Amino acid sequence: MSVIRERMTALGLVPAAALKLPPGVTLPFPWVRVVGERVLVSGHGPTEADGSLAEPRGRVGAEVTLEQARHAARLTALAILGSLERELGDLDRIGAWVRAFGMVNVAPGFDRMPDVINGFTEVIVDVFGHEVGDHARSAVGMAALPFGIPVEIEAELVLRS
Amino acid sequence: MSVIRERMTALGLVPAAALKLPPGVTLPFPWVRVVGERVLVSGHGPTEADGSLAEPRGRVGAEVTLEQARHAARLTALAILGSLERELGDLDRIGAWVRAFGMVNVAPGFDRMPDVINGFTEVIVDVFGHEVGDHARSAVGMAALPFGIPVEIEAELVLRS
Amino acid sequence: MSVIRERMTALGLVPAAALKLPPGVTLPFPWVRVVGERVLVSGHGPTEADGSLAEPRGRVGAEVTLEQARHAARLTALAILGSLERELGDLDRIGAWVRAFGMVNVAPGFDRMPDVINGFTEVIVDVFGHEVGDHARSAVGMAALPFGIPVEIEAELVLRS
Numbered sequence: 001m002s003v004i005r006e007r008m009t010a011l012g013l014v015p016a017a018a019l020k021l022p023p024g025v026t027l028p029f030p031w032v033r034v035v036g037e038r039v040l041v042s043g044h045g046p047t048e049a050d051g052s053l054a055e056p057r058g059r060v061g062a063e064v065t066l067e068q069a070r071h072a073a074r075l076t077a078l079a080i081l082g083s084l085e086r087e088l089g090d091l092d093r094i095g096a097w098v099r100a101f102g103m104v105n106v107a108p109g110f111d112r113m114p115d116v117i118n119g120f121t122e123v124i125v126d127v128f129g130h131e132v133g134d135h136a137r138s139a140v141g142m143a144a145l146p147f148g149i150p151v152e153i154e155a156e157l158v159l160r161s
Numbered sequence: 162m163s164v165i166r167e168r169m170t171a172l173g174l175v176p177a178a179a180l181k182l183p184p185g186v187t188l189p190f191p192w193v194r195v196v197g198e199r200v201l202v203s204g205h206g207p208t209e210a211d212g213s214l215a216e217p218r219g220r221v222g223a224e225v226t227l228e229q230a231r232h233a234a235r236l237t238a239l240a241i242l243g244s245l246e247r248e249l250g251d252l253d254r255i256g257a258w259v260r261a262f263g264m265v266n267v268a269p270g271f272d273r274m275p276d277v278i279n280g281f282t283e284v285i286v287d288v289f290g291h292e293v294g295d296h297a298r299s300a301v302g303m304a305a306l307p308f309g310i311p312v313e314i315e316a317e318l319v320l321r322s
Numbered sequence: 323m324s325v326i327r328e329r330m331t332a333l334g335l336v337p338a339a340a341l342k343l344p345p346g347v348t349l350p351f352p353w354v355r356v357v358g359e360r361v362l363v364s365g366h367g368p369t370e371a372d373g374s375l376a377e378p379r380g381r382v383g384a385e386v387t388l389e390q391a392r393h394a395a396r397l398t399a400l401a402i403l404g405s406l407e408r409e410l411g412d413l414d415r416i417g418a419w420v421r422a423f424g425m426v427n428v429a430p431g432f433d434r435m436p437d438v439i440n441g442f443t444e445v446i447v448d449v450f451g452h453e454v455g456d457h458a459r460s461a462v463g464m465a466a467l468p469f470g471i472p473v474e475i476e477a478e479l480v481l482r483s
Contacts, residue, residue, distance in 0.1 A: 027275060028282050033259060033297040035319055040260045043299030098355060099362050101476075103301055106466045114349060114468050121350050136355040138365030138476045140425055141466025144267045144302025146275050154262075154299045158357055188436060189443050194420060194458040196480055201421045204460030264462055305428045305463025307436050315423075315460045 004091035008081070008127055015082035015091075016075070017051035019044075022147060032087035039094070039157040043103070044083065045149035046075035051082075057148040061110030064150045069104065072151045073119030080155060081127075088159075095160035097124060097135040103152045106141035113139040120153055165252040168288055169242070176243035176252075177236070178212035180205075183308060193248035200255070200318040204264070205244065206310035207236035212243075218309040222271030225311040230265065233312045234280030241316060242288075249320075256321035258285060258296040264313045267302035274300040281314055326413035330403070330449055337404035337413075338397070339373035341366075344469060354409035361416070361479040365425070366405065367471035368397035373404075379470040383432030386472045391426065394473045395441030402477060403449075410481075417482035419446060419457040425474045428463035435461040442475055 008014065021027065033040040046054040060069040085091050102117030104110075117139035125133040135155070145152045169175065182188065194201040207215040221230040246252050263278030265271075278300035286294040296316070306313045330336065343349065355362040368376040382391040407413050424439030426432075439461035447455040457477070467474045 025275070028279055028286060029261075029298040030295050031297075033295055035257050035259050038259070040297035042297040043301065096357050098357050098360070099478075100351075101299075103299075104466075111466045111468055111470055113466065114347070118350060125350060134352050134355060136353075136362035136364040136476070137351040138423075138425075138474065139468060140365065140464050140474065142301050143269075143304040143465040144265075144272045144274065146272055146300060148272055152299065152301065154297070186436070189440055189447060190422075190459040191456050192458075194456055196418050196420050199420070201458035203458040204462065262460075264460075303462050304430075304465040305426075305433045305435065307433055307461060309433055313460065313462060315458070317421075 002090050002092050004127060011126060013078060013123065013127065014049055015085050016047045016049050016079045017082060018086065019047055019079065020051045031083040034087065037159045037161060039159060041080055041083065041155040043152045043154040044076055044079045045145065045147070045152050046072035047079045053147060053149065057150060059105050059107040060116060060150050062107035066112055066115060069116040069150045070119035073116050074123050076151050076153050077120045077123035080153065093159050094132065095158050097128065097133050098156040098158060100135045100137045100153055100155045102137060102139040103142045103145060104139065105145040105150050111141065113141055116151060163251050163253050165288060172287055174239060174284065174288065175210055176246050177208045177210050177240045178243060179247065180208055180240065181212045192244040195248065198320045198322060200320060202241055202244065202316040204313045204315040205237050205240045206306065206313050207233035208240045214308060214310065218311060220266050220268040221277060221311050223268035227273060227276060230277040230311045231280035234277050235284050237312050237314050238281045238284035241314065254320050255293065256319050258289065258294050259317040259319060261296045261298045261314055261316045263298060263300040264303045264306060265300065266306040266311050272302065274302055277312060324412050324414050326449060333448055335400060335445065335449065336371055337407050338369045338371050338401045339404060340408065341369055341401065342373045353405040356409065359481045359483060361481060363402055363405065363477040365474045365476040366398055366401045367467065367469070367474050368394035369401045375469060375471065379472060381427050381429040382438060382472050384429035388434055388437060391438040391472045392441040395438050396445050398473050398475050399442045399445035402475065415481050416454065417480050419450065419455050420478040420480060422457045422459045422475055422477045424459060424461040425464045425467060426461065427467040427472050433463065435463055438473060
């Protein structure tokens, strides 16, 4: 059995099912693009385990609190891990996380984006450890995110050679 | 003759001329940076075929409509293809699209960035097909873009080996 | 002695000390992530030579002027060079700059982000020359940056092979 999947189970974490898009929405691009050893992850938002968009939605600092946003970043990690598992077959194929770009949908005056995106980083480091899981990171405030999601993260990894 | 250029011609698409910068503006960086097999594309905005900045400019959801912004994203694809052709000599050298980061200049309340950036993705997939043209993608809302352009896209590709 | 460090000294430039985080803040990610030949740089803001956050902070076009922001972008280059030197041991190991993503904390109506980020690009090109120092670049307006910093830049480089 997959070592990474076992560690996730031990931590009570489950990769999310594929995103259920709102009716009428089609996305003409892949969630994960593999080019040679490189694995590029499209911007993901927070979903429930069944792939439905997580609530609450809105701007952090207004409709969404810091703690809710931090939880949304954890859910975003599980959404990304779900996409990676579907694309790669086995999360053990991941050799290293490289980069994560953390975007927070902010209300005026909110600037604690690092606290929010830590929810994502903590999941990745808990599951993969520092040697594989560490990633260069930015955590910044956006004027808007699709479907009013509070957090969106894009990432890059490399496969084990 | 270039296979990709022929397909563009068949689709009625023409790569744009180099951007005519507004007077007094100098940009101390290249539009395309090639490092080994990797091709990094600086943020491009929408231009007319002659390289002049396309109108209308402004925020999507206010001065610019969704349909105009979607067209701007198509023009941005042609601006990027123009820069790539000038740098690479021949678009057939492109082995794979890797990533596109789609930025939309949004007015408060507008969050249909994926619909806007689909204008870009559709051009790339029409011209290159899914195997080469697919790319990991984010489509997000910015507080401002240079010169008031409604759309800006940066991208990465790899050369055919 | 390092060729790059000598050139910096001749230009009167000094890499900054590590960022002194505000009390109570921990960042669970590395400032620089090296994966094979690739060097990914997390989002950095402007610091003084001793690693304290540079003033003024706030939005460009409101609390911070264009000239102050341009200087902040220069300081951000020195912060990044400090992180690179600590991680790599010697800046001469850098083979090429690849990409810089320049983010500006904007007040409504400000859109001269390229003028701001030129402060960064000019330092890099002055120190490394065009062949090594050139980079694909975007310069865009954000709704918020952490700690109210006016500028944040993430980057990618490759090591000399």
